[in-house]
Amino acid sequence: MNIGELAKQSGLAASRIRFYEAEGLISQVGRQANGYRRYAPEALQALQLIQSAQQAGFTLQELKALMPAPGEHKRDELIEALERKVAQIEGMQAQLAHSKAQLLGVIEAVRAQPEGVPCVMGQKQVLGVIQAPKR
Incomplete structure (x- = not known):
């Protein structure tokens, strides 16, 4: 299939495919006599894999390292990379939960302030909540 067909089927712009x-993420590319690219059906699968992996948080560099050459299998490396990515996501989730807890504390501190309290005093109290050590 040509790049236009592949772009239509994958939902990606031709420039993204190029x-x-x-x-080096797509290797099933041939050239016609006129220089046009000719993609094997496996190219669509590779693009779908790339899109899914990026949505899961993989960078292009990580993908490049994991993409097997034709006939090559990287099962153990793939499993390790997936497990590392899960650990990274869990770390991000913990950081986000901490940030959320801090922001909820700030909201409560702001709500607890009487209407007429000067902003400087309120700011000091809010900063105290943010900087308070975790329990």
Whole structure:
């Protein structure tokens, strides 16, 4: 299939497909006599894999390291990379939960302030809540 067909089927712009090709993420590319790219059906699968992996948080560099060459299998490396990504996501979730708790504390501190309290005093109290050590 040509790049226009592949773009339509994948939902990606042709420029994005060419970028992935230049980065070495798509290797099933041939050239016709007129120089046009010709993609094997596996290219669509590769693009779908790239899109899914990026949505899961993988960078293009991580993907490039994990993409097997034709006939190559990287099962153990793939499992390790997926487990590392899960650990990274869990770390991010913990950080987000901490940030959320801090912000909820700030909201409560602001709500607890009487209407007429000067902003400087309120700011000091809010900063105290943010900087308070975790229990």
